[in-house]
Amino acid sequence: MFNHFSRYEEDFIQWRKGGYPRVKPETRQYINFLTDPEDNQSPREGTLWSHQWKAFLRTVYAYEILGKHTIGRNGLLHNIVTGGGKTALMAVIIAWMRIAHGVERFVILCPNLIVRDRLEDDFEQGKVFKARQLIPDWAPFTSEDFALTTLGGNRQSGWASLLSASVILGNIHQFYTSNTSGQSNLSQLMNGPEFVLFNDEAHNSPAPEWDRTLQRIAPKVLLRVDLTATPERADGQRPDSDLIFEYNIQEALADGSVKTPVVYQPSIETVELTYTDARTGERRRVEEIDWAEVDRLGLTATQWVTDDEPMRQQMAIALQRLKEQERRAQGRYQPILFVVAVCKADAQKAWRTLNDYFRVRTLLVTEDSDEEDRRKARELGEAQRSGHPYKAVVSVLMLREGWDVPEVGVILLLRKFSSKVYGQQVIGRGLRRVRTKGVDPNEPQICAVVDHPKLDHDWLWQIFNAKKRENVSIDDSFDETEDLPPPPPKQELTKPHLVIRVPDPIPNFVDDGEFVVEIQAQTLTPIRNWREALDSIHYEPTAVEITRVDISGVVERELGAEGWHKLHSAPEDTLREKGEPYAVPISDDELRDLIRSRLLEMAEELLIEAGCATLYKDRMYEVLVDHVRRKFLSDPNISLGLAEREELEYIWKMLPQVKEKISANLGIVKGVVHFGDE
Amino acid sequence: MEVHTLDYIGRMAVMTALVKNYQGAECIKRTVLMKMLYLLQVVKQVPLGYRFQFYLYGPYDSRVLNDLALAESWGLIRQEYIEYSTGYFYKICEELGTDPFLEEFKDVWHPYQEAIRWVLENFRQYDASQMELLATLVWVDRSAVATNAELTEEQIVQTALALKPKATEETVRPLLLHLKRLNILRSLNKRLSRSVS
Known part of the structure; x- marks a missing residue:
């Protein structure tokens, strides 16, 4: 996505070095309040992180120096990796706009309840302002003065509360004109003062109704700030705002502001497949084949992680990683295993297997989950104090953007990702660093991801520059802090004036040149009958099921009549577990x-x-x-x-x-x- | 012939009983446990259903590790990773959940109580490296039986030494003698009985 700010980058650097000329005096005063007394180019310790500081200053420059007519007519977009602290950026912009521009109202739009609940926790009673020391003593207000109203929340709701609200937190649907309460909310908003709009998880906004609602409220919006970790959606659409700041995973890794992802894939030597009569359940045959031969069988990728035996194998590897994470946590927090399934059926099966077979206390969260379960999911990391914490959570795609539990230390993938967006969003759940009491900010932290080679996720691990451990067996134990890969080098923009925008394709352009790339699209004709x-x-x-996977490492020798023969495992009989093997009831x-x-x-x-x-x-x-x-x-x-x-x-x-x-x-x-x- | 084997509860029960009764309160090294399970299955026909194959440290089945991980998850045992100057090992200790579990599933493992007692009585004096050699000797013997081969003591020892090149004859021979005394080596017995007749 094109960074609209890059052409102003040199001027911006000079502006910073020059002591922020041409801004409002209150803005300069507030920037000075946030500045490190020892280094006037850095933020004061305890306030913003370095990249948040850069993002904030770009917002100031874009709004006060360049102006809406130059950049950000439809909003300013920040692309910040999960765990990069988007909420603190919102908070500092709120404080600045109140101090320097006297703005009284701030509206934060979020796409779903999980995101809303998290933001509600952060802004309740000005928590984030206090935690980041964002309100100066000389300001004519305090953190508590930012009265929060959550539309549709448990604490306050309804249009009446909008009258006195300072920070309004809601879902975009609550301003849709297609329903009565949405009309009331919208009316109150449009009859109130001008406001600053935060469009959180902005990659959701290209939806038509969302877009229309943003256009309806635009006349009242002084400044719109879009925030997302994945600006491009799965369908290729992107928000209409101007990108002014990027802080991607590589930069976050280099700064040590997120955990380092480490991927574990099992080693498999042989696979046993059981063919059953789908009607009677009768076993027809059992076939044992080499791992190298399995591709010819036409098994689906997800069978490698969802059939009973492989699922248990993957879970055992994941639980081993969880144990390692518990050792690293040293009792300061409870690391959590996050299991990602592709459908509710698989999620339920995984949940039962963890609870009943492994006896690991596990929470299941799907779209059917009620408020209580969502609350539990949100507060998983805090449950350690209860003495009986959940150690695992299973979800389909419910726990995606906005579900931020830093204690997630292991992710088990029971699904294949084809979408770059979903893949990144899910892995992002494990990247937020644990910043609890007693944890050194410089302490190496990893997020262990248990994957399967048949899911073909190499493209995803390349995005995250993840360390990959292949051929992992169940008893392997790793001390990842010893040999983590060095962070990838940061990509610095050294000659911003040379940046060009790649033009959009001309709609009616026909390429009559020599090389014509034909898209091999399958033309589907609707079948009338x-x-x-x-x-x-x-x-x-x-029905074919993977009923056993054997890890590699077995040495075979030949022992002939006079010497070696091929050695096989000792029991030659057909083995059957008494009764049925463990099956999820x-x-x-x-x-x-x-x-x-x-x-x-x-x-x-x-x-x-x-x-x-x-x-x-x-x-x-x-x-x-x-x-x-x-x-x-x-x-x-x-x-x-x-x-x-x-x-x-x-x-x-x-x-x-x-x-x-x-x-x-x-x-x-x-x-x-x-x-x-x- | 179809043999019914123990399910995961049964396997965990046998494993837990071994851990609990191993030299009183002492923890058992994982290699020792692996080889004892091998002997239980191959010599005493406890139907554990493992498929042991020959690995670096002798007969091995990764499913044993799955079951150990499961038993640990159930709070029956605790695995400790011990590192020393030239390597590492795992030791397995009983946990608080052991007694109630063994009580609850006594019907499952009691039929094999005698076999468990036998393996502990006859093998708990051996350390991990000796257990590797003992299990390797039995492996060689059973492999020969599977192909109707008859082996002399010397052949068994040399075959075992080929599989475990770091071992010496001095360490292997007393172990072979121990197995002979227990009447475990079937390929050797056949030959002896034939020569006697």
Whole structure:
């Protein structure tokens, strides 16, 4: 993303060296208050971190020196890595705008409840102003004067509280005109004084309704400041504000302001696959194959982390990392294992496995979780005092941006990331440094990420410059503080005047040159008779499961008639655990819910794969439910709610095949969208 | 032939009973525990279901480590990593959860109480390096049995020394004698019985 500030960088440097000329006297006085008495280019200890200081001064320069007509007509954007302290930046801008410009009102917009709850904690009773010593004694107000109103929160709510509010914290939806309370809130805001707007997690703002709401309130906005760690969204859109400051992961690593990510991947020598009859559960065959051969089998990437045995293996490796983190914490805080699943079904399975199999106290947070569970998730790090803390939390994508628990020390990935944005957001949850009492600010801290080679996440580890440990077995123990990689060199802009903006593509430009790059896009034709096409799909009622993974390191020798022969493991009999091996127990109703929720997810995934809008999710879901009933129930006229346990299990085992087969013919999905029931 | 093996609770119970009864309150080195489990499975037919393969320190199965991690997670044992000047080892100690767990699942592990007593009585006097050699000797013996090979004492010793090149004959021979006295070596016994007849 183009940094609009780079062309002013040299002037900005001179402005700083020159003692901040041409700003309001109150601004200069406030900057001086924040400045280190020993070094007039640095912030005073205990106030801002170095990069926050740079971001703040750029905001001042952009607003007071350059002006909105030059930069930031739609707002000023700060791209700051997770753990980089965006809240303190908001707070210092609030204090400055009150001191120098007499602004009485500040509105902070956030995308979801988790972010809102966290900000509420930070701003409640002026906590962040006090913690960072941002209010000078000579200011005509104190930290407590920033009365906080949280729209829809537990403490205060409703438009009436907006009248007296100084800092208003809310969700953008609470200002949408599509509902009555949104209209009231918007009306109060527009009839009140001008304000400074903070658009937190601004990468969410390119949504049309969000955009419209920002435009509606723009006339009252003196200054808009956008903040995000990932300005570019998964769909390639970005906020309309002007980027003026970047503080990326490489810089944060170099400064030691975030934890160093270290990735652990298991070593696997052989894999045992069990093929079962999906209808009866009867084992058909067990196959043991070398790791090098597994690619030919067509297993899905996530099977390597979600089938029972591999999941337990990954969890055991993660718990080993948790133990290491506990040793490093030395009782000063409780490190937390954060497990990231791809769907609710996997999340529940992981949660049960951790709780019941490993007996690790674990919290589950999904979109169905209530306020109480969200509170627990938010306060995980503080739960140590309770004497019975959670050691792990399992989530789908609920705990993403805004969920900041610095105690997260281990991340276990039970999903594959294809999106750069989601991948970074999730890993970002573990990068915030623990800054609790007794922890030296210079103490090396790591975030251990347990990954699997089959998930192909190398691109993600390159972004984070993460140290990668391959061939990790369950008993390996590491002291990562010994040999952490040196931080990557900081990229400094040495000749800002040479920066050019890469122009946007000309819309109607046709390249008639010699080299034409053809995009190999699959043209999907909607299938009018999609129902027939669906009915004609044939399913092989065999489910394959990874039932054992053996780590490498085994030495084999040959011992012939006179000497060596090939040595095998001693027991040659077919081994079966007495009864069933550990399986996550699940009731009939839970299984029904899992099938429904997986079908709903599949509906969305298939629509995205086919390039269709997800607003057709309900229609696609109905089609899928009907399809599995017809294919896998003995009586297709009964609903899932009345199906017997055996049939439900059969459906559950066949769902991966359903997804695979329909994905192979996305014209069906397009047909459902285009032609419906015509 | 299909043999039913113990599930994870059973394996943890046997493991925990071994840890608890190992020289009273002393902790057991992980290598010693691994080899005792090997002997329990191979010699006393305790159906642990491990698939031991030959590794640097003798017969080994990573699933034992999985079970140890699980037992630690359940608060049954504690693994301690001990570093010394030339290497490291793990020792495994019993934890507060041991007694209630063994009591709760006594039906599962009691059938193997005698086997556990046998392995402790006959092998707890050996340190980790001796247990590696003992298990290696048994491994050589069972590998020969699996291929219907008959080995002399000398062949077993030399094969074991080839697998464990740092060991010496002086250390291996007394261990072989111990196994012979316990009547464990089947490839050797067959040969002896044939020569006698």
